[in-house]
Amino acid sequence: MTAIDWLSLLHPVLVMLFVYPVVGATVRLGILVREQRLGITRQPAKVMAEHSDHGRWMTGGVVVAVLIALLYSFLSKFSADPAAFAGGVPRLALLGLVAAGALVSLVALWRVRRPLWRGTFALLCWAALLGLGSQGEIWRLSDNPLSASFWASHYWAGILLTGLLLGTTAARPEIQRTLRLRRLHVSAAVLTALLLAVMAITGSRDLLEIPLSWQKPAVFRCDFKARRCPLPEDAQGSLVAPGSSGLLPGAGADAAGA
Ligand code: HEM
Ligand code: HEM
DSSP: OOHHHHHHTHHHHHIIIIIHHHHHHHHHHHHHHHHHHHTSSOOOTHHHHHHHHHHHHHHHHHHHHHHHHHHHHHHHHHHHOGGGSTTHHHHHHHHHHHHHHHHHHHHHHHHOOSHHHHHHHHHHHHHHHHHHHTSTTSOOSOSOTTSHHHHTOHHHHHHHHHHHHHHHHHTHHHHHHOHHHHHHHHHHHHHHHHHHHHHHHHHHHHHHHSOOGGGHHHHTTSBTTTTBEEOOGGGTTOEEOTTSSOSSOOOOTTTTOO
16 A cells, blocks of 8 residues: 555544544433433433533544545545646645634634634534535535435535534534423434444445555546446456456446545
């Protein structure tokens, strides 16, 4: 593996090592908060604060992991062929600046107290991620919500998940105070947990499908619709079916990226 291939592992490794363990703790603490509110068990007062603090860390971890994935996509395209990267170094620097803006908004969201500021910084952070994700270098399977592949897209599920988490973090004090918002939070949390499962499944699928950097020239010569790859040069580029004696294995239909 080359340096850029190792860099591609940073996003999944960060998610598996940091985000998912914090998710487990957040869900467990959320259940304890619920039990305390319903009087099923008695919990130390700390449990409520611990749940929302873990939720805040979970949101931060997800935003950082998304930024790493997006920046990796730009850097890998740039390093493969700097001349073909639209806008060159100035555009790459601008994209880096937008990513820094997303991080600053996240930190500001943690610090500000007024509802208007909390809402503004959550929206700013999400808008920066959407702006970066809408660039041509980011693989999104489909941008059409009416097509099935949109709902199988790792990118769009990730954006929805990040929006839900940022919204929940912004509404933290109101969730603590208002019964109606707590009910809404529980429904949103079920969707969040579902999306986290979708991310684990689609992320593992993408890891299987994306070739290493030195394999790309060969793999991208495959016909992804027909799931066939050309034989090596000496066989004059004829196509073989996956599983047959050809040297290049068949690739999945969506193998071009995440
Ligand atoms: C998958 C993730 C999550 C699950 C399953 C979850 C679950 C829950 C549950 C079951 C409750 C109790 C509601 C009630 O008593 O009616 C709760 C309360 C709460 N949650 Fe979450 N939650 C999650 C993520 C988050 C996040 C990301 C935050 C924000 C940073 C957050 C902040 C809160 C707050 C502030 C409360 C109210 C605590 C209190 O009663 O003082 N949660 N959550
Ligand atoms: C909280 C969960 C996760 C979120 C929010 C998330 C979000 C994202 C986003 C927004 C992208 C950018 C799409 C692109 O660059 O083309 C991406 C890429 C990717 N994700 Fe995830 N992801 C999560 C979990 C995972 C997991 C668990 C894995 C693997 C086991 C994974 C593997 C990948 C891969 C291979 C890519 C493409 C390469 C890269 O950009 O690093 N993701 N993810």
